[in-house]
């Protein structure tokens with residue numbers, strides 16, 4: 001049996017006037033998904049446990065079968081693992097966004113104009129020289145992907161309540177609170193002298209998502225099966241590193257609208273054919289469309305999922321033998337809100353050999369279902 005987990009990041013949404021009261025999932029032309037839902041099982045999954053932040057770290061931890069209430073320590077330490085950083089027990093990691101904050105204190109762009117990783121790395125290097133290791137300071141700047149970077153700090157820097165910058169778009173940039181807040185604010189202020197004059201669309205860093213390195217049992221110990229994944233996003237790569245999954249590289253995977261959908265599909269089929277039992281295929285484009293408030297791109301990304309991934313994936317899986325598929329996002333990212341919500345999400349479970357009750361994969365069609373705790377969905381996928 002082969003198992004595929006499909007994660008269209010943030011794809012769940014809300015009914016929109018611009019779509020005649022339909023959601024993007026309802027409006028997008030997705031004939032393969034429709035066929036799979038008609039012979040599978042649809043329902044609701046609570047991928048974000050009550051009172052936890054609705055981040056991709058929490059949602060994807062659930063999807064991989066780990067209860068975030070038990071294992072989640074913060075978002076940044078997961079992304080730090082993706083960069084190969086091993087935190088000492090007396091260290092924490094902060095996520096360090098390159099952002100643009102306007103002169104009036106508004107969070108203009110949580111993604112700092114979407115710099116290339118190369119351009120951003122030069123600025124992060126300059127920050128480490130001026131404010132980090134180069135200056136003998138107790139913090140370290142580590143370059144990551146595009147606008148997403150890491151600061152490693154002593155654990156005494158951890159006592160702060162920080163706001164994710166993507167929750168502040170167009171709003172006042174709310175500063176950290178707590179005993180460590182003054183140090184964080186000083187560092188963010190000091191970063192302006194280095195980031196501001198650079199050629200990036202960012203003018204400072206923004207620190208959030210801190211925590212110690214989490215202690216996750218390996219995926220193979222937890223499930224008795226080997227796992228692999230493809231993603232362009234650091235924190236999902238980090239979950240793979242922390243759980244001992246194989247990380248498959250696809251050169252055209254960008255984390256943006258132009259990502260190589262077919263490359264990810266083919267990587268899934270190739271890796272499963274080579275012996276992996278479980279493959280998680282993640283695409284970020286639907287989430288970025290939600291953050292951008294771009295309805296057209298969200299529908300296009302969903303249609304690309306169908307025509308450029310699911311259609312060929314199902315054909316390829318049929319050639320490999322019996323298979324089961326779980327499809328669900330890690331949280332909703334409604335285009336009108338432009339940020340994540342904690343609502344439960346629709347899931348689809350399909351078995352190539354056993355027909356389910358059948359249904360429609362959409363938010364309204366599953367609205368009446370009782371939500372299953374998200375971390376129990378993997379067990380349901382692997383139940384046969």
Ligand SMILES: [Zn+2]
Pocket residue numbers: 009010055056057059287330331
């Ligand atoms: Zn996400």
